[in-house]
Amino acid sequence: MAELCYLSAVELAARLRRxxxxxxxxxxxxxxxxxxxxxxxxAVVSLDAAAAREAAATADRALSRGDEVGPxxxxxxxxxxxxxxxxLRTTVGSTVFxxxxxxxxxxxxxxxxxxxxxxxxxNVPPFLADYKSENPIFGRTDNPWCAxxxxxxxxxxxxxAVAAGLSPVEVGSDLAGSLRLPAHFCGVLSLKTTEHRVSxxxxxxxxxxxxxxxxxxxxxxxxxxxxxxxxxxLRVIAGPDGRDADVPPVPLPARRRVDLxxxxxxxxxxxxxxxxxxxxxxxxxxxxxxxxxxxARVSADLPGLDxxxxxLFGELVEVVTGVFDxxxxxxxxxxxxxxxxxALHRRDAFIAAWxxxxxxxxxxxxxxxxxxxxxxxxxxxxxxxxSMVFANLAxxxxxxxxxxxxxxxxxxxxxxxxxxxSESRLLDIAAALEDADILPGFTRPPGY
Numbered sequence: 001m002a003e004l005c006y007l008s009a010v011e012l013a014a015r016l017r018r019x020x021x022x023x024x025x026x027x028x029x030x031x032x033x034x035x036x037x038x039x040x041x042x043a044v045v046s047l048d049a050a051a052a053r054e055a056a057a058t059a060d061r062a063l064s065r066g067d068e069v070g071p072x073x074x075x076x077x078x079x080x081x082x083x084x085x086x087x088l089r090t091t092v093g094s095t096v097f098x099x100x101x102x103x104x105x106x107x108x109x110x111x112x113x114x115x116x117x118x119x120x121x122x123n124v125p126p127f128l129a130d131y132k133s134e135n136p137i138f139g140r141t142d143n144p145w146c147a148x149x150x151x152x153x154x155x156x157x158x159x160x161a162v163a164a165g166l167s168p169v170e171v172g173s174d175l176a177g178s179l180r181l182p183a184h185f186c187g188v189l190s191l192k193t194t195e196h197r198v199s200x201x202x203x204x205x206x207x208x209x210x211x212x213x214x215x216x217x218x219x220x221x222x223x224x225x226x227x228x229x230x231x232x233x234l235r236v237i238a239g240p241d242g243r244d245a246d247v248p249p250v251p252l253p254a255r256r257r258v259d260l261x262x263x264x265x266x267x268x269x270x271x272x273x274x275x276x277x278x279x280x281x282x283x284x285x286x287x288x289x290x291x292x293x294x295x296a297r298v299s300a301d302l303p304g305l306d307x308x309x310x311x312l313f314g315e316l317v318e319v320v321t322g323v324f325d326x327x328x329x330x331x332x333x334x335x336x337x338x339x340x341x342x343a344l345h346r347r348d349a350f351i352a353a354w355x356x357x358x359x360x361x362x363x364x365x366x367x368x369x370x371x372x373x374x375x376x377x378x379x380x381x382x383x384x385x386x387s388m389v390f391a392n393l394a395x396x397x398x399x400x401x402x403x404x405x406x407x408x409x410x411x412x413x414x415x416x417x418x419x420x421x422s423e424s425r426l427l428d429i430a431a432a433l434e435d436a437d438i439l440p441g442f443t444r445p446p447g448y
Contacts, residue, residue: 023056023074047120073115081121084202093135105202123157149373152182175218177388185373187411195395199244261295290438303357358419
């Protein structure tokens with residue numbers, strides 16, 4: 001059962017199409033693994049086995065008839081608690097949002113249209129607002145690499161589930177590193193998409209009568225164990241849906257093989273004001289050296305901007321999340337309409353600085369956080385986001401991929417950041433680093 005549950009989504013889909021496996025067989029393997037592994041891990045928190053079995057049976061009938069099927073036909077998967085799935089309990093980690101949606105959000109609808117079998121939801125912190133995944137409804141999720149450590153947040157349940165073989169792929173979200181930190185902590189891959197690459201309709205749905213929130217800064221994206229699985233899910237969920245007017249029809253280029261020789265890579269072992277641990281800095285240095293040895297043009301360089309402008313991220317998040325109570329007064333009453341327009345202008349300048357910077361580079365390589373997974377009782381970890389929120393403020397895509405396991409047996413990832421709309425290019429660069437054995441790919445946690 002474990003070996004089947006560690007097949008990639010691409011491989012599962014191929015075997016299902018060849019009828020080497022049935023969708024019911026694959027689903028039952030995952031349900032059995034969830035029943036065995038999840039009680040101790042607590043990654044999957046809401047399960048709808050009956051609906052999943054019905055969807056798997058539908059997939060099997062379509063496959064047996066030889067129908068034209070979607071790229072995920074019969075592949076089971078979980079989603080971060082926050083993506084609306086019709087009939088599946090959604091809480092966003094809070095009793096305020098605890099409900100059963102009657103309709104799919106765009107992400108769930110597109111996954112279903114591609115044939116995916118949605119099994120359940122994975123754990124999150126309240127309101128998706130912590131770098132741990134623990135809430136009063138479902139409790140705490142542990143890290144599969146070490147039960148004393150957090151899997152991160154807010155997509156911590158998602159990353160833990162993928163690492164532990166409870167789901168081949170996931171879709172989480174990233175508002176301040178919520179995909180990247182858990183992927184790094186759990187030794188899996190994640191792709192924070194370009195802002196507005198993926199519709200947010202049906203994600204973090206507000207209570208009735210309250211306008212849709214998280215329309216800026218945040219971005220849904222996949223978590224997986226392989227680059228090809230990230231690409232597969234991205235192509236399913238990306239693009240306009242006719243409901244989210246912010247999503248433009250920007251095409252996703254086809255994947256292609258790239259040569260490290262001639263690639264222009266910027267490298268930063270830490271950002272100004274961030275105190276990154278030696279093991280994470282060493283992981284970035286190792287990638288830089290390996291890429292350089294294969295002919296890449298590697299430079300230690302960051303854009304010339306005021307890194308203190310990252311505080312603008314927190315100010316804008318306060319405005320964005322304030323719409324949950326439209327009549328609420330912001331903490332700083334000086335934040336008028338004029339203030340907001342000025343803040344948007346400042347953000348435009350921040351975005352433009354990064355676009356100019358990437359005129360000279362294909363990608364920036366840097367740590368995804370400041371430490372490896374910290375203990376559940378840790379405090380004072382908010383500055384972990386300093387290595388991540390710049391990408392949210394600038395709307396940039398960011399790929400997190402495993403780099404090594406440290407001396408304490410904890411995974412370390414690196415982060416590849418590129419210009420807006422460059423997701424395919426980042427995947428190609430990461431594939432070249434894997435092909436050159438500079439990056440090792442996914443490693444199963446001990447005991448799993």
